[in-house]
Amino acid sequence: MPPEAGKGRAPNIRDVAALAGVSYQTVSRVLNGSEKIRPETKQRVLEAIEESGFRPNQAARALVTSRSRTIGVLSTHQHAHFGPQTMVHAMEVAAAESGYRLAVVTTGTTAASIVEALERLQSQAVEALVVVAPKVSVFEAIEDSSLDLPLVTLDSSIHNKRPGRTHSFAVDQYEGARMATRHLIELGHRSIIHVAGPQDWIEADERMQGFLYELSENDLPVRAPILGELSADFGYRAGLELVRRRDFSAVFAANDHMALGLLHAFRDEGLSVPGDVSVVGFDDIPDAAHYLPPLTTVRQDFAAVGRRSVEIVIGAIDTGSLGALELIRPTLMVRESTAPPPVAWR
């Protein structure tokens, strides 16, 4: 007979027990990998599970253990696309390996929508939280919301605000920005502009800080960064504005999409990259190697971040304590969008 036959009800632990000729508790033990069980009995139970098509009821399990085995993921839609997508996928795989699942909630940027996202997460009884796209306002909302969970944030500056309960883990944005800037300086650029992301966005801010630090370290003039969204559209508009000023020989963009917009604007206005101006991006999305020209950028290992963040958070659930800040070094990918400045700028 087919496994799913019989009455409409799904088989439960007692059906399996009856089939195997043991008590339901024995089945439960097999399910939970208890040691104290005779291999022969275990085998019989396993066969009964197979035969009946039994599948443990997560709801019942969650109810009695008061453990949801769910990790909440808070992501912002804003910064959609490659990075978060890759991280979340890696997180999902890592979570599944440890018997956890993910509750992914994407939120807008307004305070109200963040609160609402936290609400949804709480109603799913998540045991821990990973904040993928850390904005300052997200943390403010979390502080306010009196929810007390192990929290991993994918940035490198918040962790000291909630000692013991918060763990930061991330690619070192600050260092990445310094690498990008240093690369331009080593090529001979002395007038470098930064097109930055929104400043309430922690990563964007760190990239800017890294940029500014490296500039002052080398006694170079600091010009105010241009602030905007992390999109190609904004990069394009910023590029047009920059062309009018013409007071720079290199631009460091806060991400690759912005850099693409800059490339577009510069081409439209007759500026050659890297002949007239050099451009560096951040992220190394798969398309970046095919931009015209192929983009010099800072590569982040998104998958590693996703994987590790889940490991950390599961560790925190089990042990109750979180470690310190960890950082992954990014890599500079030098391609064709950077070159020494034109003679006029040396």
Next chain:
Amino acid sequence: MPPEAGKGRAPNIRDVAALAGVSYQTVSRVLNGSEKIRPETKQRVLEAIEESGFRPNQAARALVTSRSRTIGVLSTHQHAHFGPQTMVHAMEVAAAESGYRLAVVTTGTTAASIVEALERLQSQAVEALVVVAPKVSVFEAIEDSSLDLPLVTLDSSIHNKRPGRTHSFAVDQYEGARMATRHLIELGHRSIIHVAGPQDWIEADERMQGFLYELSENDLPVRAPILGELSADFGYRAGLELVRRRDFSAVFAANDHMALGLLHAFRDEGLSVPGDVSVVGFDDIPDAAHYLPPLTTVRQDFAAVGRRSVEIVIGAIDTGSLGALELIRPTLMVRESTAPPPVAWR
């Protein structure tokens, strides 16, 4: 006193009942929006809920109703990035509005990983399934897996295989491909090559069929499409190969990433776009408007697809029946990567 104070246990329905001076069943009725309840009592219960910080236990609810209120989403990592990301976000919002949540599982392309993904979905007791990235092998695996759920697939050709239980809903890929091809033909191109996606990928296949149909409709010579991954890397390699052949004046790429790779290859080999060759993409990802040159492409309303698919699937859960195939028309975005063919090709 703070809402979360007291013993370690979270407040339950009985605590609320005691606080409001009613029975637990009355609280349950308020929670479920029952009609038969005096407004005054309801008010009192609501206040007690507020005061105690009560939050209904989803696990208990799921256990007794045997309803998980979870919609499974099966996505493939392969085709990561913009489209799926946008759809899933829209789905999540739409689901939350109706009190559902999403269980997103991303799978690789091997049969084993698809089976494993379905397994994970089943263990989460999803009530319905939306297949975001439909591959032929996914449906084969679903057929084999004896799981019987309302199923919405985001493509337009599978739906008649499981009448009544499956609903297809999608942007009309076939029509989109015809629009793109027709655009090239109207510009005067007579030798058009298609760089196609993997053929076990239903959408990619439909795009190819649309392309082929439009060609034969216009009595144009059909050259074998180049098959490969939907990535810029592959587009680049295909582009290099195409340049060697030089037997075309236009290329229709199966997605924007591929088109970007083509642009890169053509530039590397000294071919001007659209001067020497025209290029059309598919998807209209946000970057496409900033490619060099800005890409003519077919826009899909991903958010609408995501939203509607959840509506359909929830309707199916409630009523038990699914409607017929629905299609959304895409839009052709004409930008600068297409122009009439050079004189030699007319």
Next chain:
DNA sequence: CGCCGTCGTGTGAACGTACACATGGACCCT
């Protein structure tokens, strides 16, 4: 004036599992 229907509310059971504890047998040590 008694009956019935309706409204608002309460009581008992059930969902499927894991935990705490109980049981019975085999074995070892003294």
Next chain:
DNA sequence: AGGGTCCATGTGTACGTTCACACGACGGCG
């Protein structure tokens, strides 16, 4: 031989909610 220990397995109960049903009060109607 007796007691203690460990092993393998079984029994009772609790988790928090909803469903089916029961119940009292009230009003309308014959």
